Amino acid sequence: MTTATRTPHPSQAPCDRLRSGARRADPWKRQGKRGRKVRTLKKKAKYLFGYDAALAVTRDARYDGVLLDNKTPNPDVLPALVLGVCLDKPGCRPAYNGLKVLSRLRQRGYEPGYLAGDLAYNNSEPNEWQLPVRALGYKPVYDYRINQLGKQAETQGAILVEGTWYCPSMPQPLVDATKDLCAERIDRETWIRLIAARKSYRLMPKENEDPEGHQRVMCPAEAGKVQCPIKPRSMGRGIHLPLVDPEPSPAGPPKVCRQRSITLAPAEGAKHWQALEYGDGEWQKIYFRLRNSVEGYNGYAKNPLAEAIEASGTRRIRGIAAQTILLVFQLAHANRRKIKNWVETLALNGERPRRRTHHRRRTKPLGSWTPTGYLAPTG
Template sequence: MASLLERLTADEAAARQQLADLREQVAALEERLSELSIARKVIEPLLVEESAAQDANESRADQNRRPDPPQSAAHRGRASSDRRDLAGTDEQVVAAMTSAGRPMRAKEVAQALGEPQARGRVEATRARLKKLVTAGWLTQAEPGLFAIAAGWHYSGGDGPPTFGYSATLATAARTRATRGHFPQLALGLVIDTPHKRIGANAITTLQGFLPLGLPVGILAVDRAYTDQAADHFARPARALGFKLALDYKQDQRGVQGSVHGALLIDGNLACPLMPERLAQATTDLDDQTIRTPPEQLTQLIAAREPYWLKLKQGADAHGRIRLQCPAAGTSPSVTCPRFNRLHRAPAAPPTAVDLTNSRQRAAHGAAKPTVILPAGEPLRPPRSKGDPAHICAQTTITLHPDDLGAKDKFRQDPHYLTPAWQDTYKPIRANTECINGRLKGHHIDLGDPKNRLAHGRVAQILLAALMVATANELILLAWRQAHDHHEPPPEDTYAFDAQEPDREPPAASGRPPPGA
């Protein structure tokens, strides 16, 4: 027992000695921390003065040229100021942060520039970063974390990249089937870094329409949006009530995927037995062929029509839609032996057809294409549930928003390259480019940095919004001069056709301008 007490006493003494040593170390560290704090207060102002003197020397070496801030640009993907506007180390800082593609701290930037990791150099880099924030090149989302405010824009052509902001515009447009007249204006604007948050920025502009009670319809966008993840653009746009009209890159055309046994072909679901030459009609076609389809391609696109799945029920509150097999229903568009076998469809009774009536001829089963079964599929196998594909076994399918996964970004409403798609997509895109041209025209010239001399993203957003509003005023003025009058045209020169409300009067109608 005495031996045990001696051991406990020795352990207690050792613990007390260790505690005393630790207290001495803590006291020494606290004294060191106090000294460092005092040194920081003395050195920081000196570093700022050193950085300012260095900047002044670089500025004089560069002929006293101050860097212009990056400026916003008209339409998505346009930029305004180039790399030569930055001088010396400032240019290296922006280039390093642009290459990193993420927010960085001063120590990381100094390391990327090859600076020594001494505290003095890191603090000098921090002072430079704050200067670039003031100039509008960088942003500081949180203390100590810096991000690129603008960025390099790479256009579709072969020209050099430009540095600046990018603007996402939402415009009001009309398709060729739209009845009536209305001014086609720029309705939404978001300024951001080029090639960043493309889909999210588009959704932001569309969400601004909801409080205004503006109608929703077809949303036609360029191919940059087709590349966005479905959760970033396509699904939120549909949730807002918009239908989509899309175009694709060369390697995205043709058969894009499948779901529930149906094929996803150029953004629409089709019968799994659509002939291969029709399903692959657009595969690997270049953009020039798509812009001006030859007669052969036009015929193949038209021949696809009977094989598309039919919309049986529109989207519900959860975005689910019902689609029907083209061989099902009271007015099937194809004759399918597989459908007749699986569903034991009764043979249609003989009916008399008036061969002079084009609608009766087209409605007869003999006038509809017959689906060709695969060579290995027997004509009369035993029927079983789920054989051979869900769409064939059930006649209708429910398509959930996530059934296609990543491929859901390709889904659109009009059938690709059909007259309905051409009459929708092309006029809307043409109007968007027209707005873009107006903003870059000599009256507004949003692309000229001299018209936007204020520094910083906030100032650039305000200036860009004012310039877009001015462009809208000019559009409204031109529209009113063309449409806002009530004097009827002389009956002997022009009369509106009740069947053609969109028809414009001829140039010689002699209508006076407003107030004439």
């Protein structure tokens, strides 16, 4: 499983930057409403010098870092490692740099899997990131900005809600569930129930994707997930199935309701489409494991007592080519250090490990007893 991350411009995420140099506030003035000049300072300071590092970090998202019964790591689950890196100007071409790293990994024979990155990637143009990534065989798993939540696209009557295609008559509270959570109109327990209720309205695949990325999908009434009066044969299947209430229209029902199945092209809703249903247990397990691995590796390689890749003093030479070469050596050393520490904690052939494994608490945290706002553990 592979995940990509971008080390963004310092003004976006200071915890992920690689930088050198100083910063300054904007000295320019602007006109006030009444014509008087008002001196203002930018809220986000601008760094004069620095580079963005796009890192490709790999890990097996099927497993957590849970210890075996003998309190040692599972030897079949490798630690998260960096497989590729690309340096560029701050905030410049994140999609191009990430795609360049992923393409080289495919050329070297690495199998694609789930792919997660920060918001700079899925905010790119579809023909620069989303579509090429899917063409390489990766299955993207995204989070979204606040203004990208809810309904994102529509085709043939079907609606794209947070990356997944649904029935056009899905109730509005289900469509706006995440928006209501962010606006604090509902709590997390209610949000979890609403996300689970979306599954009945999802368009179900009828066939696998063809080599060009097109796929036939069925209306949920045809798949036996809901009851819909437009499809009389779906009625009377039991009260356990939701009853759809289509909105009447002078033009009649949309194509997805008239036909038994429709074809979805890869370009339709490509900017926000993702392989998993946003917010459900599988999405939480895959997305957060991948993102946590990226952030964890960043902190591991920034250790001031080890590689200290964030400190400009560890690479005292100018030029993006020279900086890239030195950074690659630092990351390779971080990989080697991580593998060495992992091997020394394994209990192989019944022998005791050379190093003591970090103790993980098995008791419930204090937050487990909160009445609301608790996300149940998954997987």
